[in-house]
Amino acid sequence: MRYLPLSNIERADMLARIGVASIDDLFADIPADKRRAGLADLPTRKTEMEVERLLGRMAARNTAASAAPFFVGAGAYKHHVPATVDHLIQRSEFLTSYTPYQPEIAQGTLQYLFEFQTQVAALTGMEVANASMYDGSTACGEAVLMAHRVTRRRKAVLSGGLHPHYAEVVRTLSRMAEDEVVTLAPDVSATEDLLAAVDRETSCVVVQTPDVFGNLRDLSALAEKCHAEGALLVAVFTEALSLGLVTPPGHMGADIVVGEGQSIGNGLNFGGPYVGLFATRQKYVRQMPGRLCGQTVDADGNRGFVLTLSTREQHIRRDKATSNICTNSGLCSLAWTIHMSLLGSAGLSRLARLNHVNAVKLHEALESLPEVEVLNASYFNEFTLRLKTPAAAVVEALAARGIMAGVPVSRLLPGAGLDDLLLVASTEINTDEDRAALVAGLKEHA
Amino acid sequence: MTIKFTKDHEYIRVEGDIGTVGISDYAQQQLGDVVFVELPAVGKSLAKGAEAAVVESVKAASEVYAPVAGEVVEVNAELEGTPATVNDDPLGKGWFVKLRLAAPAELDALMDEAAYKAFVASL
């Protein structure tokens, strides 16, 4: 087998050196009646070609985003990732390294994490960021738990503009941890009264901008209200690129900013792996979950980096840890930081503008259609359409024509009575032809 | 003025009805370089054996328990900025909290300096 270097002769020699007669003697602790002779019901080994053929066939049954006019968003976005990114993250020393617990031979990972933390803090407008989380939704759950630790309160208020799957993640975690959650009704037009939902029991308010319906939200008044009541403001984003153009939550008074970083450096991957971004104020750093990289010096006085403040983590604090998390999203954070380093502020804001322009162009093209109505007063690269028929059926009909029209709200909020709403995202990848195809399709099917 | 020790290596130095609590020299050596100290709120009432503070080194985090019951009347806020003081002067400037003793008789159950030295030697 191509992954196994030992020969049978070597195996025999090694057994002799160990002093046992057969390999099964090494498995003697497995109760005899539970030992298996093998896995008869599974196929045997395959060559590279055979594996490629098999998996290639499965892959071919999917419509790739790049193969269609593509307007699907709602928490994951199709962007162009420079070739450099994918080349670099496949370097053996990045791909096959471990968590940098031996910093003398992991300065590569540690330095990029330090750069990553700096970039995330700057992008979100916050003081500090950690070395990444699994994804945006789990980062959101962890933010709520952190707010409970900071405030010593146990009630979270979730905005009706929060991605419904993020809200479900928070509710699941809270139900299990026996904490309280108040979820506001779906808020298509960003007009909910969050201020009224904050009281002295509230640990945090979780609000997303751009929200799941695409609306941009000014969080300043909410931040003031939260702080007056002793609560924290947790701001969420699912489109990291928006921060290149839109006022970041850190500049509007947010205490914790979390979000999905997939848009930068990472592909769609059918939902994962992605990279969760997590930033907060310096004063809360010891309550922050996840790994942190810090600067220090070595025995010769040279600058170097280490994982730090790890006493917060599970391998030391065990049942008193801030979180049970054991990994970050290493390679995805590397992809993120490489792409961000290539972009810089200049490239990032230009790319963000291009996204916004493409969304505006789509908006304008759709205004000619009596079949649809754009509901948003503001947006970045995604907005909500009201159709005259259920959106799910329209999406299916357009998919059959090779157009990926967007995400029906009913898929995220089944039974909420919002079946006529469609979320449509437009990024830099969309061309005039893509937009024309979508408009024509909607004209016919909506 | 008396000083008493617990088996968890806290000490309490008593002056009148106030006890100053910290960790012993042996404890700071075992912990290694202290990097952070989390202190309770002034005014908090602690039962004997309740968590009074958390002391973190690079490799370990340990709870500091109240040797006897009492109300927190003062905390050593200086430790937040200079946690190394716990290593440098554990029995002096490296103290953690001052308690107003609720039940001074509880002190009798603790070890005196000689007994604690013998206890440490036995470890």
Next chain:
Amino acid sequence: MLNRQGRATQPGEAASAVVHPTFTGNRALQQEEALIFEFGRLDATGVDVDEPVAFTSRLGGLERRDGIGLPGLSEPEAMRHYVRLSQKNYGIDTGVFPLGSCTMKHNPRLNERMARLPGFGDVHPLQPVSTVQGALELMDTLAAWLLELTGMPAVALSPKAGAHGELCGMMAIKAAIAHKGEAGTRRTVLVPDSAHGTNPATAALIGFTVKPVPVRADGTVDPESVRALAGPDTAAIMLTNPNTCGLFEPDVVEIAEIVHAAGAYFYCDGANFNAIVGKARPGDLGVDAMHINLHKTFSTPHGGGGPGSGPVVLSDRLAAFAPVPFVVRTADGFRLVESEADAAGQGAQPFGRLTAFHGQMGMFVRALSYMLSHGADGMKQASEDAVLNANYVRACLADLLSQPFGDRPCMHEALFDDSWLKDTGVSTLDFAKAMIDEGYHPMTVYFPLVVHGAMLIEPTESESKASLDLFIAALRDLAMAAKRGDAERFTGAPYHAPRKRLDETRAARQPILRWTPPEPVRDAAE
């Protein structure tokens, strides 16, 4: 006329003289590298993006007004920066990476190629399911393999990593307990002292009280200790098997029976499943839930600390409580069940949702590519070779190093303690750092906590005998040096790495967690 001058073709005496410091701080292939913030320009970018034409902003007055302040790098600058950084890292492809409990096995590049097929890498989690039938088929196929390998009836694929899988399994247990009306009473989780830190952290996170189970003198769990602790207040035991001492728990079946008789559940930490694939099935041992680290057992890359993937197999008693989303097979193809209402229609009672989408698809593809490549025969062979290699290392070091639980076979990792280093002035950490100078990644040190100065060596099946023989010889040389009193070789080590030992105390006392400019700089975009 021949040019008689020219370069010398033999090294002169000077070539072997003392090492001189260099002007740059570089040492030939080992290049010093500044932070991007120290050399990148705020107005530069390495991505060509067309400047959009004039447009009407729909940002609702929320335009970002600061310059963000992040430098951009041209493509050649970026390439060099990250290549240089990579050269400061040790990876599996660099050399032996015997990190116990972490399973640093070879990462086949076929897996990478498969994960990058546009049909897997470039599909959106919320595309119409009619356009992702192949992706759902892949998840269904992976699930079938996992069920067959573990002998369990159900699997939840969505957990994003091992610890997330633990959370999933323990949430399913908590939901099952609540369903039986015992939420108020079953609040205790038994965790052996040798467990990974994630186990108690996970249990505590969802409100359980952790009760430690002492490990007996041979490094395994005594069923009588479990019997003494298990009762009507017990929710579950979290047992790692093979355990963190590298031993298969010989009484696992009896422990499962005790736990079940007490009305509780058996959570198995499957971090070490790689030792027993094809040799034993958790489903035959009484396990109710077990996470599988695809990045350990099934070769998906560790990537410097993630992303991982932690599917959880579930027993019949827990299957109904698995979280959404999950894939079901119907007459018309595959379907995704994404909401609790939809799941209820399938007769399920999901405890909720763990993540926004469907799990680590990229890792699913890699893991299945590995499974298909190995096949049933290859995976059994891989487990056997992993155990063989570990025992070979153990046997070849047994006369010099000390084994905490006696000279007996181990599973996939060999555990030593530091009693053999007594009075040498060399600690476990020093020994590990000296291995770096010899070109090896250290083994796991100071874990498990139940063993003093632990050294946990997991060579994996990926090492050849020649590689192991050199590794063993190097460790023997180091061990003898330590015993000889050559402490200096250890206490200052590593001497040859890109950095000497780093000051972790300083890092933790005055945390510097981001770069800040030495003096105010003006962003060109402002």
